[in-house]
Amino acid sequence: MEEFLQSEEYATHAIALLEDRGVSLEDIAECARYLQADYHVDLRTEELLDSVKKVISKREVQFAIMTAVELDRQAEKGTMVDKELENLVESDAPLYGTDEVLAYGICNLYGSIALTNFGFIDKKKYGVIDRLNREGKKKGICHTFLDDIVGAIAAAAASRFAHRWER
Amino acid sequence: MEEFLQSEEYATHAIALLEDRGVSLEDIAECARYLQADYHVDLRTEELLDSVKKVISKREVQFAIMTAVELDRQAEKGTMVDKELENLVESDAPLYGTDEVLAYGICNLYGSIALTNFGFIDKKKYGVIDRLNREGKKKGICHTFLDDIVGAIAAAAASRFAHRWER
Amino acid sequence: MEEFLQSEEYATHAIALLEDRGVSLEDIAECARYLQADYHVDLRTEELLDSVKKVISKREVQFAIMTAVELDRQAEKGTMVDKELENLVESDAPLYGTDEVLAYGICNLYGSIALTNFGFIDKKKYGVIDRLNREGKKKGICHTFLDDIVGAIAAAAASRFAHRWER
Amino acid sequence: MEEFLQSEEYATHAIALLEDRGVSLEDIAECARYLQADYHVDLRTEELLDSVKKVISKREVQFAIMTAVELDRQAEKGTMVDKELENLVESDAPLYGTDEVLAYGICNLYGSIALTNFGFIDKKKYGVIDRLNREGKKKGICHTFLDDIVGAIAAAAASRFAHRWER
Numbered sequence: 001m002e003e004f005l006q007s008e009e010y011a012t013h014a015i016a017l018l019e020d021r022g023v024s025l026e027d028i029a030e031c032a033r034y035l036q037a038d039y040h041v042d043l044r045t046e047e048l049l050d051s052v053k054k055v056i057s058k059r060e061v062q063f064a065i066m067t068a069v070e071l072d073r074q075a076e077k078g079t080m081v082d083k084e085l086e087n088l089v090e091s092d093a094p095l096y097g098t099d100e101v102l103a104y105g106i107c108n109l110y111g112s113i114a115l116t117n118f119g120f121i122d123k124k125k126y127g128v129i130d131r132l133n134r135e136g137k138k139k140g141i142c143h144t145f146l147d148d149i150v151g152a153i154a155a156a157a158a159s160r161f162a163h164r165w166e167r
Numbered sequence: 168m169e170e171f172l173q174s175e176e177y178a179t180h181a182i183a184l185l186e187d188r189g190v191s192l193e194d195i196a197e198c199a200r201y202l203q204a205d206y207h208v209d210l211r212t213e214e215l216l217d218s219v220k221k222v223i224s225k226r227e228v229q230f231a232i233m234t235a236v237e238l239d240r241q242a243e244k245g246t247m248v249d250k251e252l253e254n255l256v257e258s259d260a261p262l263y264g265t266d267e268v269l270a271y272g273i274c275n276l277y278g279s280i281a282l283t284n285f286g287f288i289d290k291k292k293y294g295v296i297d298r299l300n301r302e303g304k305k306k307g308i309c310h311t312f313l314d315d316i317v318g319a320i321a322a323a324a325a326s327r328f329a330h331r332w333e334r
Numbered sequence: 335m336e337e338f339l340q341s342e343e344y345a346t347h348a349i350a351l352l353e354d355r356g357v358s359l360e361d362i363a364e365c366a367r368y369l370q371a372d373y374h375v376d377l378r379t380e381e382l383l384d385s386v387k388k389v390i391s392k393r394e395v396q397f398a399i400m401t402a403v404e405l406d407r408q409a410e411k412g413t414m415v416d417k418e419l420e421n422l423v424e425s426d427a428p429l430y431g432t433d434e435v436l437a438y439g440i441c442n443l444y445g446s447i448a449l450t451n452f453g454f455i456d457k458k459k460y461g462v463i464d465r466l467n468r469e470g471k472k473k474g475i476c477h478t479f480l481d482d483i484v485g486a487i488a489a490a491a492a493s494r495f496a497h498r499w500e501r
Numbered sequence: 502m503e504e505f506l507q508s509e510e511y512a513t514h515a516i517a518l519l520e521d522r523g524v525s526l527e528d529i530a531e532c533a534r535y536l537q538a539d540y541h542v543d544l545r546t547e548e549l550l551d552s553v554k555k556v557i558s559k560r561e562v563q564f565a566i567m568t569a570v571e572l573d574r575q576a577e578k579g580t581m582v583d584k585e586l587e588n589l590v591e592s593d594a595p596l597y598g599t600d601e602v603l604a605y606g607i608c609n610l611y612g613s614i615a616l617t618n619f620g621f622i623d624k625k626k627y628g629v630i631d632r633l634n635r636e637g638k639k640k641g642i643c644h645t646f647l648d649d650i651v652g653a654i655a656a657a658a659a660s661r662f663a664h665r666w667e668r
Contacts, residue, residue, distance in 0.1 A: 004427060005418060013418055059664065060431050060612045066419040067405070067432045073415045074408065081407045084339060084347055085400040093338060095330060097394050098401045100279035101439035105432065108609035111561045112267030119286015163262060163560065171594060172585060180585055226497065227445045227598050233586040234599045238568070240582045241575065248574045251506060251514055252567040260505060264561050265568045268606035272599065275442035278394045330393065429664060434613030446601035453620015497596060 010062040017069045021146055022135075027128035028052045031154035034126050035117045036161060051157035051164075061106050061153065068102055068145035076142040092136060092144040099145045103152035110156040113163075117155035122148065129154075177229040184236045188313055189302075194295035195219045198321035201293050202284045203328060218324035218331075228273050228320065235269055235312035243309040259303060259311040266312045270319035277323040280330075284322035289315065296321075344396040351403045355480055356469075361462035362386045365488035368460050369451045370495060385491035385498075395440050395487065402436055402479035410476040426470060426478040433479045437486035444490040447497075451489035456482065463488075511563040518570045522647055523636075528629035529553045532655035535627050536618045537662060552658035552665075562607050562654065569603055569646035577643040593637060593645040600646045604653035611657040614664075618656035623649065630655075 005013065015025065032048040055061055071089060080086035088096045100122070107114040125133050129147050136143035172180065182192065199215040222228055238256060247253035255263045267289070274281040292300050296314050303310035339347065349359065366382040389395055405423060414420035422430045434456075441448040459467050463481050470477035506514065516526065533549040556562055572590060581587035589597045601623070608615040626634050630648050637644035 004421070010418070017416070059429060060435075063419075063422065063430055063432050064435070066416055066422075070408075070414055070416050070419050071401070071405075074404075077415075079413065080404055081411075082351070082400055082404050084344070085397075085404050088338070088397065088400075095280070095393060096397055097279040098397050098436070098439065100283060101394075101398070102432070102435060104279065104282060105435035105438075105613070109612060111610060112264040112271065112606070113262070115271060115282060116267060116286040116289050119283040120290040122283050123287040171589070177585070184583070226596060227602075230586075230589065230597055230599050231602070233583055233589075234572070237575075237581055237583050237586050238572075241571075244582075246580065247571055248578075249518070249567055249571050251511070252564075252571050255505070255564065255567075262560060263564055265564050265603070265606065268561075268565070268603060269599070271606075272446070272602035276445060278443060279439070429614070431613040434617060438613065438616060446598040446605065447596070449605060449616060450601060450620040450623050453617040454624040456617050457621040 007057070007059055007062075010059065010066075011057055014056060014062040014065040017065060018150075021069060021072070021143070023128055023132070023146070023150055025049060025052050025056075028150055028154050028157065031121060031127050031129060031151070032157040032161065035121060035154060035158035039162065040165070048157055048161060051160045052153060054160060055106070055110070055153050055156045058109060060109060061156075064102050064106050064152075065149055068099070068149045072142045072145050075144065076140060089144050090142050092142075096144070099148045102145060103148040106149065106152035107155055107159075110159040111163075114152075114156045114159035117158050118152050121151045121155060174224070174226055174229075177226065177233075178224055181223060181229040181232040184232060185317075188236055188239070188310070190295055190299070190313070190317055192216060192219050192223075195317055195321050195324065198288060198294050198296060198318070199324040199328065202288060202321060202325035206329070207332070215324055215328060218327045219320060221327060222273070222277070222320050222323045225276060227276065228323075231269050231273050231319075232316055235266070235316045239309045239312050242311065243307060256311050257309050259309075263311070266315045269312060270315035273316065273319035274322055274326075277326040278330075281319075281323045281326035284325050285319050288318045288322060341391070341393055341396075344393065344400075345391055348390060348396040348399040351399060352484075355403055355406070355477070357462055357466070357480070357484055359383060359386050359390075362484055362488050362491065365455060365461050365463060365485070366491040366495065369455060369488060369492035373496065374499070382491055382495060385494045386487060388494060389440070389444070389487050389490045392443060394443060395490075398436050398440050398486075399483055402433070402483040406476045406479050409478065410474060423478050424476050426476075430478070433482045436479060437482040440483065440486035441489055441493075444493040445497075448486075448490045448493035451492050452486050455485045455489060508558070508560055508563075511560065511567075512558055515557060515563040515566040518566060519651075522570055522573070522644070524629055524633070524647070524651055526550060526553050526557075529651055529655050529658065532622060532628050532630060532652070533658040533662065536622060536655060536659035540663065541666070549658055549662060552661045553654060555661060556607070556611070556654050556657045559610060561610060562657075565603050565607050565653075566650055569600070569650040573643045573646050576645065577641060590645050591643050593643075597645070600649045603646060604649035607650065607653035608656055608660075611660040612664075615653075615657045615660035618659050619653050622652045622656060 029048040029052045030045045075089040107118045132143040132147040196215040197212045242256035274285045299310040299314040363382040363386045364379045409423040466477040466481040530549040576590035608619045633644040633648040
C-alpha cells in the first residue's frame with residue numbers, strides 16, 4: 001500500500017466523486033457567479049469555471065471532498081460504526097457543525113472574503129446547494145457534508161476571482 | 168506600567184469604546200435577533216442582550232474591540248505612520264481583509280455557526296451594521312473595522328443563543 | 335429516528351469512545367499540564383482534569399471526537415467506500431491535513447493560545463500523543479484523526495486554564 | 502485619495518517595512534528552513550527564499566504586515582489613542598492574543614500544516630523571532646505583532662515548500 005496518487009489524479013478522482021453525487025463543476029461555477037453578481041452584473045458562469053478548477057487543484061480541497069463524500073455515503077448506507085453519529089449526519093442536525101468545519105478548511109485557503117461568501121451562500125442556499133439540501137431530506141439520501149463543501153468551493157472560487165479581477 | 172486591568176474592567180472599557188463610536192449593546196442584540204429570527208419568530212431583542220454581554224465578557228473579544236477602534240480612529244484622524252495603510256483603512260478597500268480577520272477571531276470562539284452567521288450579516292448589512300457602513304463613507308469618519316467587529320459579536324451572540332436553546 | 339441525545343449524554347458517549355480507543359481523561363490532562371509547565375512548574379495533572387472535562391462538555395468537541403473516531407475505525411477495518419481515502423487515512427499521509435482541520439475546529443473555540451499550543455504538542459508528540467502515533471503505525475491500527483483530536487483537547491484545556499489563572 | 506497601489510508595489514512596500522523593522526527575507530527563509538529540517542536535512546536557506554517571496558506576494562499577507570507594523574510603531578511611539586491598548590501591546594501581554602489572530606490570517610492561506618508550523622516556531626522562538634522577542638522587551642522598542650507575523654510567514658513558506666516537494 002502507501003502508494004499515493006499524483007495531485008492531478010486526486011483532482012480527477014475528486015471531480016468524479018462530485019459528479020457521482022450529482023454535482024457538476026458548472027453547478028459550482030454558477031454558485032460562484034451568483035456570489036460575484038453584485039460586483040460584476042454581466043459575469044457568465046463560464047468565466048468562473050477556471051477558478052473552480054483551480055480551487056479543486058489544491059490537495060487539501062481534494063482531500064476535504066473525499067472525506068465529506070465518504071461520511072455522507074456511510075450515513076446514507078447506514079454503515080457507520082457509531083449509530084449516534086450516523087443519526088446526526090443522516091438527519092443533518094443543525095448544531096452538528098463538523099460539516100462546516102470541513103468547509104472552512106477550504107475557505108480559509110482563500111482568505112477572509114471566501115469565509116464571508118460561504119456564510120452568505122450557506123444561508124441563502126442558492127442553486128445546486130438548495131437542490132442538495134432538499135434531496136438530502138429524502139429517506140436514504142444524505143448530503144449533510146456535500147452541500148457545505150460545494151458552498152465552500154464556490155465561495156473560494158468567487159474570492160479567487162475577485163482578487164484576480166482587482167489586479 | 169505593565170499594570171493590567173481586571174477582566175471586568177476591560178469589559179467596561181470595551182463597552183464604553185463601542186458607545187463612544189455610536190454602538191449600543193441593544194444595537195448589537197437587535198442584529199443577533201435578526202440572525203435568529205428564522206428559527207424563533209417571536210424572539211425579542213432583550214432576550215439576546217444577555218448573550219451579547221457574555222460574548223463581550225471574554226478577554227479576546229475585549230481586546231479585538233480595542234484594537235479595531237484604535238485602527239479606525241487613527242485612520243479617521245490621519246495619524247497613521249503608514250499612509251498607504253491609512254488610505255486602505257480610511258477608504259474601506261474591499262480587498263483589505265484584515266478587518267474580517269479580526270472579526271473571525273471573535274466568531275471562531277463560538278464555533279462554525281457563528282462564522283456562518285457573520286458571513287450572512289456582513290453581506291446583508293442589517294441595522295447598526297448598515298448605519299456604520301453608510302456613516303463610514305463620509306469624510307472624516309471611519310468604521311472599517313468596527314462594522315465587522317459588531318457583526319462578529321452579533322453572530323457570536325446568536326450562535327451562543329442557538330446552542331443554549333437546544334439544551 | 336431523529337431523536338438526539340442530551341448534551342451530557344453526548345459527553346458520556348464521547349468519553350467512552352476515547353477510552354475504547356485507549357485514551358483516558360488523565361492522559362489528556364497530562365498533555366495539558368506539559369503545555370503549561372513553563373508557566374506553572376508545580377502544576378499537577380489533576381489540576382488540569384477539570385479543564386479537560388469542561389472542553390469535552392462542549393457539543394462541537396463531542397461531535398469532533400465522534401467523527402474522528404469513526405474515520406479511524408473505518409480505515410482500520412478497511413470498510414471505507416473510497417479506497418484512495420482509506421489509503422491516505424490508514425497510512426497517516428503527512429499532507430492529508432483533514433485531521434488537523436477537525437482539530438482546529440476544537441482549538442478555535444479556545445482562542446489563539448489554544449492554536450499555538452496545538453502546533454507545539456503536535457510536533458513534540460508528548461505522552462499519549464506519542465503513544466497513539468507509534469501504535470497507529472502498526473498494521474490494523476489507525477489513530478490518524480485521534481492523535482490530533484487528543485492534542486487539540488489538551489491544547490484547549492491548557493489555554494482555558496491559562497485564561498482562568500490570570501483572572 | 503482612494504488610489505491604491507498595484508499588488509507588486511504593496512509587496513515592495515511590505516518588504517521595505519520588514520527591513521526597516523530589522524527583518525530580512527533571508528531571516529524569514531532561515532526560520533522556514535528550520536521548520537523543514539526534520540524532513541530535508543540538507544536544505545539550504547536559499548531554497549526557501551522563493552517560497553517566502555511567494556507568500557509575501559499575496560495581498561492579504563502584505564496588508565497583515567502593514568497593519569502589524571503600524572500597531573507596533575504606534576505602541577513604540579506612545580501615540581495610541583487608547584492607553585490601555587498601548588499598555589497591552591507595548592508590554593506584549595501574554596493573553597492579548599490579537600497578534601496571533603493576525604498571524605493566523607496568514608497561516609490559514611497555506612493550510613493546516615502552516616498552522617502547526619506556526620504554533621511550533623512561536624513556542625521555540627528560533628532565529629530572528631527570538632531576536633525580535635528579546636529586543637522587544639527593551640524600553641522604547643515594540644515587536645509584539647512583528648514576531649508573530651514573521652513566524653507566520655516562515656510557517657506558511659515551509660508549508661508551501663512541503664506541498665510542492667511532494668508533487
